[in-house]
Amino acid sequence: MVLDMKTAQANHVFRALADPTRRALFEELSRQGEQTVHALTRYAGVSQPAVSKHLTVLKRAKLVRHRREGRETHYRAQQDALKPMVDWLRHYSEFWSDRFDQLEKLLERMD
């Protein structure tokens, strides 16, 4: 049905962004462009291992990309990865439209 792969992809992004600290990090990267882990740590106000862990989750969801330069790791936001989430409501419209059709059929079958 409509709650299928596409919704699953959106859920993947949702899950990565379900944590407010990760949302804050992603937003900061969207706003400021590329940032080092150090700068992000200062911004987030949590420990560097915690920030690294959050960045790994964002990376797995393809929401950020990284590159190494010397001892520093630079991160930047990948806004394209948000598309499944932005499409989410569109999928739900299709989903409900389909379910309304099913409901109509059921009502016809009922006494």
Added chain:
Amino acid sequence: MNTVTESTKSVVMERVFPHAPEKVWRALTESPLIAQWLMKNDFEPVVGRKFQLRSEPVPNWDGVIDCEVKVVEPMKQLSYNWGTMGMGTFVEWTLTPADGGTHVRMEQSGFREDQPQNYKGAQYGWQKFLGRLETVLEDGK
């Protein structure tokens, strides 16, 4: 007649069914009937009742939607929370008698936090985040 309204905040669907409100209400609130048009479920029309809607699992999603009944007003209104993967939304059904049938309105409003807000949660709530996101995406084009 079928009207769909979309925004980043909600999906609204409206249709007039040529059936009495009593019958539509049964279809919306009797578990075996719900299973026939929506999903497998353990719904009961009792405020506070926690139930699940289950569809086929797919990669990255177990197919489970966690719900809780919020409003039950027979033949008039039914609403429940609808949560998947930390993402909470609210589904609200409103029935109104119409000429020769029932006007059914369904509104699913998103995006709400399932968990209580914690660190920076107030500033980075979903609503705000998505509002800003739209701007970011438009700028990116």
